[in-house]
Amino acid sequence: MSIVRVAIPVPIPQLFDYTSDHAVATDLGRCVRVRFGSRIETGVIVDLPASSDIADSRLRPVEQILRDTPAMSADWLDLTRFVARYYHAPIGEVMALALPPELRRATTVDIRDDDPLLALTPAGHTALAEAGRPSRARRQLAALAEAGPTRKSVARQWPDGSATADLLRRRWVYPAAPSNPALTPTPLPTLTDEQAVVLEAIDSADAGFLPVLLQGVTGAGKTEVYLRLAERALAAGRTVLLLVPEIALTPQLETRVTERFPHARIVALHSGAGDMARSRGFLRALEGDADIVLGTRLAVFTPLPRLGLIIVDEEHDPSYKQQEGVRYSARDVAVWRAHHQGVPIVLGTATPSLESWRHAAEGRYRHLRLTRRAVATALPTVRLIDTRRARLDNGLSKPLVEAIAQRLARREQSLIFLNRRGFAPVLACPSCDWVSACPHCAANRVVHLTDRRLRCHHCGFDSPIPIACPECGEQDLQPLGRGTQKLETHLAERFPEARVLRVDRDVARSRSDWLALLAKIHAGEADILVGTQMMAKGHDFERLTLVGVVGADAALYASDFRAPERLFQQLMQVGGRAGRSHLPGEVLIQTEFADHPLFQCLKRQDADGYARLALDERRQAGFPPFTFQAMLGADAPQLEEAIAFLQRARDDALSDLPAALMLYDAVPMRMHRLARRERAQLLIESTERAALQQFLGRWMPRLYRLPAGRELRWRIDVDPLDV
Ligand SMILES: Nc1ncnc2c1ncn2[C@@H]1O[C@H](COP(=O)(O)OP(=O)(O)OP(=O)(O)O)[C@@H](O)[C@H]1O
Ligand SMILES: [Zn+2]
The missing domain is CATH 3.30.70.360 (Alpha-Beta Plaits)
Structure with missing residues (x-):
């Protein structure tokens, strides 16, 4: 009988000992079913200690060790232990977070939803050419080379068929994609000089942990750099982890990655994928059957044998930090992981987080830059419109309205950025004190005119818009302030000939809604876009040449000390959507504080200037990253x-x-x-x-x-x- 130490997903910061008659050393890292109180839970075996502090007589036996799925690797166990330690979270909860749902439920996941054709990799050909010690693996390799691409199920039936998994593990063979003529790699663009310099710098670096802050202006072609780095890692038989902040960005990136590497095994993991798909992706990665794992925050926990490179795109993005449960930062965990496994990590962004910028400035990260756009000849010009002097018509200044009209005349697209969805942030009674407060939250409910409801954006509570004031009966209730729905209405009235398209979470509820909207924009079926921060990131629309920013001032004086940093990042990002292709771009920002240093940095598009300024303020105030x-x-x-x-x-x-x-x-x-x-x-x-x-x-x-x-x-x- 041996002792099995198990991490169980319960909010208690300790491990639990059980007994087993047949546990063996290779069970370390395996999922296990155990009785906990009156329930049966799935845990992970994290240790096989010689003895327990608890008397044998009081230990319960495990119900079942799940040997159908492979054990988690030592690296993965280290990773979850680190997260538990650093974020002071119960280890069992960290593992429950990191493990995909079907594994937690101990349902069987069939990861082989196809029967791939196996073919030799370059490493396989090399191995074949080398006169190595004869082995089952080499005999099977020779048989495969002879036969050409062969179904895995067929190759398994050959005399040395049992070595097939070994060949896959060694990366001597790989599952070739079906012979589809469309699956040829897209031709590589010629690198810009700056891209070449960056790639050189990362390449010439010693193998091993190398944290890089890749600070590239919007449209500089950071993605191309990621792809080239990934290509090298794949060629060396290593795997790549690529993190993006938003599900919305994964389909585009997945397409680009698939086009570039049609024969690579790509696993996309994000919270929008179903439980089964997530579980399958995780298991494929665990079994060494994934070359590139692409995903949002949670993907940082994917087990990756032979990990060779980590990329964190838009590293400054707050969505890398989980705000409930185990409150980890996927970016910071990724840096730890790169360090632990001794591989390079590239943090890419146009507007570095102050934390990363400071690491780079002080030499802990290598600071590499892309200062010019890849396609467009210039960055957009940024103009500040002082709204204290301008007269506003429904929140829009004359220069902004004129700029939109010009774009319409030239059949180009405009994007008006307003980071507040709904029609108006609050409904108020002009005769008494009543406002549309949420009864459950310290917040006002937002007026949604499309479905005529008052809705709380924090807890979701909603009810129909009242016809009269619930307090005093006044009939003339006033929506105060402005959200995207109102702006959309105004723009449609002001430009009746234009096709106005609103893009926020109310219209893009699901992933397929989102994809449909994006396709519409790409196809040029919209002239004026009204969007929240969903529109700010990553997108590349060829005919989009004007970005207008309205209603951004509130963040300047918010009580959260990080609000200005976020505002700067957001406005740089959204401004970066303008003029990315061959048409010049323009950004117009309406503000009452045109002299504010933040807006002055924006005007110069000076991310370094802003970082210095903001860091000075943080140092004086004793805020992070100085504390x-x-x-x-x-x-x-x-x-x-x-x-x-x-x-x-x-x-x-x-x-x-x-x-x-x-x-x-x-x-x-x-x-x-x-x-x-x-x-x-x-x-x-x-x-x-x-x-x-x-x-x-x-x-x-x-x-x-x-x-x-x-x-x-x-x-x-x-x-x-x-x-
Ligand atoms: N070397 C190159 N030659 C030609 N086109 C390129 C090159 N590198 C990138 N591009 C193109 O430039 C455009 C912008 O590149 P990309 O989307 O990678 O920029 P980015 O730096 O990620 O920008 P952002 O941070 O704004 O999302 C894309 O359309 C991309 O295909
Ligand atoms: Zn509420």
Whole structure:
């Protein structure tokens, strides 16, 4: 009988011991079914210790070790352990997050939904030419070379057929795509001088961990650099992990990658894919049956034997940070993973996060740049329209209206960026104090005119728009402010001849909606686009030459210290959609604060200038990246209860607080009520990351033992984004 130590997806930060009569060393990393309380759970075997602290008589036997699926590799176990340690999350919860749903449910996943043709890789041909020790694998390889591309099921029937999996593992053979004449690689574009320099710099670097910040202006051709790097990794028989911030960006990228590498095995993983597809992709990667894994944040947990390169596109994007459950940053985890496996990682962006920019400036990351666009001869010109002086007609200034009219006349596209969906952010009564507040959140409900409802964008609660004020009966309720629906209506009235298309989460509800919208825009079936940040990223529309920005000022003076950084990144990105091809682009930004340094940097499109400026401010204020933070959050039906818990946590911390640490007061969160729960926070700050980590390591176990009401929930967020 042996002891099996298991990580189980429960919110308790410990591992659990079971016994097994037949566990063997190769079961390490395997999924296992165990009884936990009265339930059966799927866990992962993380250790096979010689003994347990718990008496044998009290240990339960495992129900079943799932040997049909391969064990998780040691690398993968290290990865999840690191995430649990760094983010102070229970290891079982990290594994539950990292494992795909069907594995957690222990359903069988058939990853072989086809029976591929096997063919020799260049490495296979080399191996064949070398006079190696005769082995089953080499005999099978020779047979395959002789026969030409052969179905896997057929090759398995040959005398040395059992070595087929071995050949795949060694990358001597690969599943050739079906003989489809369309599947020839697209011709390579000639690299720009700057692209060539960047590739040279990464190539000439020693093999091993190499973090690169690739700062390239919008339209500089960063994707081409990624593809060339991937090509090299594939040629060396290594795999590539490519992360993107949004599901919306995966189809386009997948197409580009497939066109470039028609014979590579590409796995796309994102939350929009079904459970089964995700599970299949994960297992294929685990079994070494994927060359390129492409996906959003969660894909960072894909097991990848022979990992050779990691790319994080739009590294500054806040969606890399998970905001619930295990609050990890996929970008930061990716950097750790590259370091752990000793491979290069490329963080690409036009507007680096201040964290990454500082790492680069101080030499920890290699800073490579693309300063010119690949196709277009110039970056768009940026003009600021001072709305204190201009008269606005329905929120639009004269220069912006004229610029749109010009584009219409030239049959080019315009994009008006307004990062607020709905018709108006609030409905108000002119006669009394009534506003369309959400009864469950500390927020107003948004007027949605298309389906005539008031909807909370935080908890989803909605109801029909009232005909009269619920408080005083006034009939003339006023929608205040402006969202994309209202802007769309105005633009359609102002330009009756134009085809106006709104692109936000209300119209693009599903992935297929999105794809349909994108296809429409590409086909030139829209003249004026009204879009939220969904439109800001990554897209490349040939005839889009004007970007107008309205209603962006609020972020300048928001209480979140990161709001201006995000605004700058967003506006640079959305502006970067203009004039990417052969037509020159123009960006018009309406603002009341045209003299603000942020807008001045935008006007010059000076991401470095902005980074210096913002970092100076952060240094003076003692904010990250000059300090390191963790946030203890608590929520409960009553605010007092949440605060009281944090207060107890704070008192506990004070007994053990190192000098480098600073503890703030327990306070209500900025949005103190969400979905009927009151929320409070306690911020911990340190000038040294290690000191913060050590403290959290001691403090967290004590937090689990603090008295707390049944309704109270708490969580820790390391490197929080919203403070
Ligand atoms: N060397 C090249 N020769 C010709 N065209 C190129 C070259 N490199 C890139 N392109 C083209 O330039 C356009 C912009 O490239 P890409 O989309 O990779 O830019 P990007 O740097 O990722 O921009 P963004 O950050 O704005 O998304 C694309 O249409 C791409 O096909
Ligand atoms: Zn709500």
